Amino acid sequence: METRMIGVLGGMGPLATIDLMQKIIIMLTRAATDQEHIPVVAYSDPTIPDRRAALFDPSQQSPLPKMIAGLKGLERSGAEYIVIACNTAHHWIPILTDATKLPILHIADAVCAALSIRARPGTKVGILATNATLFSGFYDTRLRQHGFIPVRLTHEEISTLEQSAIALVKRGEIEAARPFVRDAVNALHSKGIEVVILACTELPLAIPRDVSRSMTYIDATECLAQSAINWYRDRRSLLSSQTNVADASRGRR
Incomplete structure (x- = not known):
């Protein structure tokens, strides 16, 4: 064959x-x-x-x-x-x-397929992604089509995530990136978000081991x-x- x-x-x-x-x-x-x-x-x-x-x-x-x-x-x-x-x-x-x-x-279809198993329709879902990915809008569109409510960080919080954590991972400085990812996760947690999509392929590499365990993390990769x-x-x-x-x-x- x-x-x-x-x-x-x-x-x-x-x-x-x-x-x-x-x-x-x-x-x-x-x-x-x-x-x-x-x-x-x-x-x-x-x-x-x-x-x-x-x-x-x-x-x-x-x-x-x-x-x-x-x-x-x-x-x-x-x-x-x-x-x-x-x-x-x-x-x-x-x-x-x-x-x-x-x-x-x-990738957003793959994420929504996983979300449909792990979360109920109507769930607020935080998106950790670059400004470019969020600007494109394909996550928001597909999440809404599946009955989920997309929630973003503020523009300033996204910029910090992008210019620090993601940039550090691209340079291979993964440990240095972890505190910035932790801050982003905590910011979503403070908004009452319990499900978070790691919607940048660099982010799963730098997710801290001590972030809130009360949240569900969806690794897009x-x-x-x-x-x-x-x-x-x-x-x-x-x-x-x-x-x-x-x-x-x-x-x-």
Whole structure:
């Protein structure tokens, strides 16, 4: 049977790409041998232009050409399904979807699927994300479609999170980022929020171990990894069933 692979479009940033890969390979896949792991191909290009800059300033270089080049590279490498290891990049999903023959899983859809299991409709859900991701609005839209109430930090609190915690993680200074993530979580907790989406792929790397345990944390990267695994298993099961039917049909001839 031909190998079916999940394609990861990454490099935005590299540590977030590694985190997604680790969650697919280590945290969420129960495998006893090499052969039981899920085939994954990653395209990690850290030279993709800054998504935030392009979103807020049309005169800045667009990330689209290099993201599309990454999709084409994944197509050539045998990927059958795409996940993108960057929340803000999902702003361009409509264009990226038109640029590839492969289906792309939207990270906010993966998050809402997990939320529907872990929280009731009507729940207020805090979103920890960059200004660019929040500006795009795709989390707010999908949360409301599923009956949840999105809640954000103030613009100043978001800017502090972005310019401190997220910037530190991108530089590899994860321990230094933790206090700023703690402050952001505490700010949401003070608003009465009990469910928080870590909606920047850098944030799960820096979530402090001593933050409030009364809150439910939804790791968007983990949700994306789990949805990718579910797709792979469903696809493999379908192909196996089709093969068995074909074999049985040939046996009756």
